[in-house]
Amino acid sequence: MSDERSTRRIRLGMVGGGEGSFIGAAHRIAARLDDQFELVAGALSSTPERAHASAAALHIAPDRSYTDYAEMARTEAQRADGIDVVAIVTPNHLHVPVARAFVEQGIHVICDKPLATSLAEAEALAQRVRERGVLFLLTHTYSGYPMVRQARELVADGAIGDIRIVQVEYVQDWLGEPIEQQGNKQAAWRNDPAQAGPAGALGDIGTHAYHLAGYVSGLRLQELAAELSTFIPGRALDDHVQVMLRYEGGARGMLWASQVASGSRNGLRLRVYGSTGSLQFDQEKPEELWLTRPGQPSQCLYRGVPAQAGSTATPHRIPSGHPEGYLEAFAQLYRDFARAWRGEPGVALPGLDDGLQGMAFIEAVLRSHREGMRWVRL
């Protein structure tokens, strides 16, 4: 580890995320929060005016505002002060080509999920990332919550015994009306197979639910059986997902993802039941983690409370009782990336393996659905 690496801010570029983007703004706040990154370059939009206006608003120098990501990759790679890492916050179909352009230049990648629009595409990228030896962070944001990490550590430490049941759900209602047919851009690309790939709610939020379940339980999924639904007429992709799960070791479970569940905001919830206890996490109350053992009081674990199992896993910025939230969880992933980049030991980033598993999950769900909900092996 060079001394310079250990102290200076990491130079960040961004592809996508121009004005009005939700996820681009979230990435930028996440990058700023712990002051380990500076945003210095971007291809924020393929529309030149929008790209340059967005860049100016973000204090990016005009000569580092690009409209073509390939040019950005080439140019930045040649600058002495070129970006160290690129954040990719485009619609899904561009994740792989953009990542590839930067990987070829040896530039590290932070990429939104899902990794790709097909497993084959994802595997080819993964191969190239390994060959080039760059860092690759897939932003499964919810794994950045301190209480999610504590849950994972509790499970690994045997706090709930052998896992029997995994119940995970991710429900929203923002696609409860056909807003993609009414000018909403966020909705439009997510329901356009050319941009989103073959999965709708499945790719957008189902993959988060699947990742969270695996991240906390530590279990590999062996088989699934799934039914997709599309409740809104005229919609091209699924907006509702139901999956039966068979995990290694005999655990059973169910996954439900929906973007038409009226009255839901961002309801990502995980419950894991083992032979000696259970854990419950609700993303809308992220400072809490419930641990209950049979015949005992329920325990509400809280971020930053010292005397609780697994608490070594919970980094935090402010004391317990001063709520942290989604942006702090997101920032945790950037902080993890920074630690990995600086060469600190013991950092495990969600990355290519998670992305490949997510793509395998998507493809298995699509296959099971097409084939009448038969069991499909992963």
Next chain:
Amino acid sequence: MSDERSTRRIRLGMVGGGEGSFIGAAHRIAARLDDQFELVAGALSSTPERAHASAAALHIAPDRSYTDYAEMARTEAQRADGIDVVAIVTPNHLHVPVARAFVEQGIHVICDKPLATSLAEAEALAQRVRERGVLFLLTHTYSGYPMVRQARELVADGAIGDIRIVQVEYVQDWLGEPIEQQGNKQAAWRNDPAQAGPAGALGDIGTHAYHLAGYVSGLRLQELAAELSTFIPGRALDDHVQVMLRYEGGARGMLWASQVASGSRNGLRLRVYGSTGSLQFDQEKPEELWLTRPGQPSQCLYRGVPAQAGSTATPHRIPSGHPEGYLEAFAQLYRDFARAWRGEPGVALPGLDDGLQGMAFIEAVLRSHREGMRWVRL
């Protein structure tokens, strides 16, 4: 309606429910709570000492304490002050033969669920009940909660639009260890196919979940696909149930019932999502019903609060803020029976239809499970 019928207490007999029985005691409190019944006869146990000791403790006259339910039915039918109705709180396999004995004597029946151990047996009973013209109440207790009734009325009134999604679960942990192999009587008969029938958790609590979903949503289930699991080695019946649901009109859903979900007490929860809102009910917080419409504040409806839709459906004994619970919900079913018996109009008891549907549900789940989770029509 005779004048006598309109005022006197209803004479109640009981079969099963001797000392130590949970559900027998619950029935008796439910019958007493609103003072419309008096318990005057019983075949509380097939063991004479236990039967008579239990009867004495309950102030039943010695000559009306029986050990043979058939004799009880015949004898009581001939008394001028014989019982008006019998409550059947035996293990499942006796529900039909006991009910039959009393029905043949023209005595009304209050019966615990599930109705029978097979659909065929249930249908034969139903036929005979109709022929004899007696009242038949199946104690789907949870439909007695005021907020469950309010939910049903809200759905019927269109408060959440067309239903899209039904999510129901009933989870406990009391069978998380093999206590049926360790002398627990409640557990022993429930896991003995000769007494419980072919369904374990499925019959014991899955039927409650299924009933609640149909009761509130007003929808008929058309198809299901199910997987049963048995987590505890040596257990004869299922202790964990997962079902995919296809309702008439296109609604989708999932049902989960488990008695090995560590850290769960009596977690019956229902969520129904329609095109314009959703309802959520949790049996462990039965005074509350959540109604949320997209883009609006969540509303927490509360028993006895006047200015809320559907509140005409919520009978209650004490003002809002003085919590009622499980026993009051149970008593509501007895109160409903009393109203029906007294000839009051507009009373719909959960009864044979519910019981037949429950048995059809059980058989469909068993079939789907046997056949690799294929879709089965009801």
Next chain:
Amino acid sequence: MSDERSTRRIRLGMVGGGEGSFIGAAHRIAARLDDQFELVAGALSSTPERAHASAAALHIAPDRSYTDYAEMARTEAQRADGIDVVAIVTPNHLHVPVARAFVEQGIHVICDKPLATSLAEAEALAQRVRERGVLFLLTHTYSGYPMVRQARELVADGAIGDIRIVQVEYVQDWLGEPIEQQGNKQAAWRNDPAQAGPAGALGDIGTHAYHLAGYVSGLRLQELAAELSTFIPGRALDDHVQVMLRYEGGARGMLWASQVASGSRNGLRLRVYGSTGSLQFDQEKPEELWLTRPGQPSQCLYRGVPAQAGSTATPHRIPSGHPEGYLEAFAQLYRDFARAWRGEPGVALPGLDDGLQGMAFIEAVLRSHREGMRWVRL
């Protein structure tokens, strides 16, 4: 203890509680719930028609329906099958004269709170009760909740160390409008000094809050300073109470009672903080008790959960997860009375001491308020 006493139902009479009465109905359900009482006589109203109609509806024999409580006391005392105990559910000003009439006849008393309308009156009654040796139960209902008893036991066992702070509140909104001027009978007598005594919300609910705080903390109040308010124009008595508390041993606290706190139902809440932990109880969620120690997870204790401190104090009828509520807590007091009546050991009823302390509390609050909120010793 005679054998008869150990088994037969206790014969109960009631004064007050005719049709439309909330608290009379609650007493009757409480008496019935555990089947240890039978209601056999009553002076349910001073209006003959209302008294007799109410009695008939309750299956009280016509010759035991009275309109004069004094006559009822004399007559019942002379019957071989006369009542064992009378429940007094009248407006406050009659508590003492009615109790006195029955006590003189050697009949036990169950009396609603507050005990009297003045401390002097209460002391005279207490003296007479002691001389006559009858049982006296004051229905501080909330002390019947299992989790309240568990809280008391936890404090006594030192689970939270030395108590520092007691915060108690009881807030409602049903007197937020001048309904006593609009025909509401419940409100009318409570705001009529001739019937309610000199305290409004203070006597009606402030005494419950005061009792609960003392019951759980085990501490004696030494001094208080109070301000009463009347928010509704034309109202004769206080509808809002604020009190500063100094307990023996140095603990400090605050008590707040209000019947004009818009949007409150029946918000009785207690928090007790000791040197090593705290307890929180909310009457609207009576199955839960929160125990939190510094730097540790919060524990949610639940009725009927075996492995928790103090659980020996929690009697219950149905398993954990099947919610019990207000009526079951009320019934617990009747059950306790029955145990005392049958001569069972170890039963401590809320009674005269609690009533005398409550009256002393009321008088101290009134005095402090009159004298500009100065500190008053109890």
Next chain:
Amino acid sequence: MSDERSTRRIRLGMVGGGEGSFIGAAHRIAARLDDQFELVAGALSSTPERAHASAAALHIAPDRSYTDYAEMARTEAQRADGIDVVAIVTPNHLHVPVARAFVEQGIHVICDKPLATSLAEAEALAQRVRERGVLFLLTHTYSGYPMVRQARELVADGAIGDIRIVQVEYVQDWLGEPIEQQGNKQAAWRNDPAQAGPAGALGDIGTHAYHLAGYVSGLRLQELAAELSTFIPGRALDDHVQVMLRYEGGARGMLWASQVASGSRNGLRLRVYGSTGSLQFDQEKPEELWLTRPGQPSQCLYRGVPAQAGSTATPHRIPSGHPEGYLEAFAQLYRDFARAWRGEPGVALPGLDDGLQGMAFIEAVLRSHREGMRWVRL
């Protein structure tokens, strides 16, 4: 408004907040979150090594790392690229002298609360700030929560009618042991009258509670009566505060602040009851605001939900359901400052008036306590 002012980052300096400081780190994250500030200078500690190490870690140039705040004020005022604003995050006794040094140079001030250690000192500063015409932000963080702002707007819009009752509390437990005598620096200065001033918990958190109550209710406090306690032996200042409140217009209330309430984390809670409804806010669940009207369902308002009264007041960065927390609330104050600095209209910063009122509150509480809890006019 110059064009430059409308776009460039604001140059921020900081006094106090060296390594290990909680509040300094919180200020810095708040300043970074919305990318409107850059930290360019600091007198982070009076110990040179600590000052310079902290500055280096924060990427402050060596020539702008000071150890003397007076020198920093003079030097920065003379630089063409000197700081625009200074953030003061020292112990209380330095707030006024530091602020004064920068105000004299015409540099804007962001200052932690309480404003001063005496009202006289605060008034002198306020006079000078007005004369110099600089901006002054007092960081009453909790007024930056979107739901607090929505509450304020709801009250102002009459959503709960005329206010009757204000209940506010702020409870923690981190001073439940004498940690100031055991080397904890945060605790040590807070309990040293020379650094903290004459108020302990009163100044540290009581002022937050007082501010929040006034901010939301819009009411001025007219009189108070207070008792302070010190539970931990050897502690120089109060650690527990109880206050009775009389607001203009007849509203009544209570304020409770404690740092020895075992099992409390950061429990700032406000409840305001009006003639037609009430509002409840709990800082530990800051995304929610409860609005309840008598006889109606409770409404849980949520940040970012469009169809709810007062929502125009709720700025936010990420959609509803993605929790924001304490740091985002803090950042809101910095964002407000930036808007004011850029000359945008309609920005009301918590500032000198709030600080003066806070000091008047502290002095009134101290006086009332000294004089036996007599009523003191503000």
